[in-house]
Amino acid sequence: MFALADCNNFFVSCERVFRPDLEGRPVIVLSRNDGCAIARSNEAKALGIKMGEPLFRIRDLVSRENVALFSSNMTLYADFSRRVRSVLRDSAPQIEVYSIDEAFLDLRGVECEDFDAFAKELSQRCRRLTGIPLSVGVAPTKTLAKIAAELCKHYPKLRGGCFMHREEDIEKVLRKTPVEDVWGIGRRSAPKLKLLGVHTAWDFRLLNEEWVRRHMGVTGLRTWRELHGIPSIGFEHQPRNKQSICNSRSFSTEIYDRKELMEQTAKFAAMTAEKLRSEGTLCSELTVFAATNRFHGDEPQQYGNIVVHFAEPTDSTLRIVRSVREAIAELFVAGCGYKRAGVIASGIVERQASPHSMFDAQTQAQHHRLMSAVDAINRKTGCNSVVVASQGLGQVLSSSDHRSPRYTTHWGELPTAVIK
DNA sequence: TCTGGGGTCCTAGGACCC
């Protein structure tokens, strides 16, 4: 058996831990720049607020229904995520962290008389120890466990836990599950399936295996097999190294100034380098992109991207910032208002496994010592105490007017020193 | 006025090899 542990309305639930007065009230958490709703309480969902709905389109509803707004506070959510994971680790020999608010538990070989009681107890323990409501689904495959966890959210009498394994139960549930709610069947496939009369997960399960493989590829086939109770999606016991690291933002206002765009992207470059170092990896390739506002069709549109290759894989902020600045200098078009930009590191290798250059070993070692010192200072005094001068001294150009305090972690500071 | 930010994997086709 596999379990899926899924935090209910995770970001909203984190905010409510410190604001119990918001229990029962519609609450939404907004994306960066307070642009869209990215988490909704049950009350907000009941009002018809959709995932990804832009705030400006629901302003009236928000004030009429007294919806509580929060800017996203990722530092807080990451900390709660860590707390929930620690509860899960105490309950199962193996967990696979799937996202900030979900993890699979490998229950193969676990002796358990009553998985239903196990699921319910885990949910209640999580609530008690972290304050976060958790849904736990247990089933013979990951895809079925996802569906079982979803059931918990709709049926409070399940008390947060659901064990789904008998054939007749599975059939009953799949008959009621819309095909688009199945993990692995997305926006593109669902309408096509519906045209063929496939409306529920059960309809999908009844399709011919060869047809599924031909029309939906091996990924579609995996989902089909999983719905049949045949485990076909592997369990990742070790977190794998990332294959890419992306830092990108939409700015609160368009940037027309070249220097300003360079400073903003230099910040993304620095974040990327820091992430690489924290994971003990190097990148050999960097993609830098900048784009105008795609929602303003009447204004000149620009999208530029440049790929930089490093002869020697690197995690040095100095190297990465320099490359990003050169790329921006090349792709910047005067007169365009840039609304979004970012940096993607790829070609990622482990630092330990990476061969050292015969030619600039000394420079690499110097950069490494400098970066270690900077990281140590920033860890100690709050992030961004020491930055590279070309990042500028300001913050990323964004707005978040409804941010809750960092209840459980301390604030980052503005730079107090720069590296020229 | 105002529209998020990360990721992964698969597939088809082209370029190239012997």
Next chain:
DNA sequence: TCTGGGGTCCTAGGACCC
């Protein structure tokens, strides 16, 4: 009339996830 058969690697685009 008729034009091999096998392979690899890379890339772009699509589809999916939270």
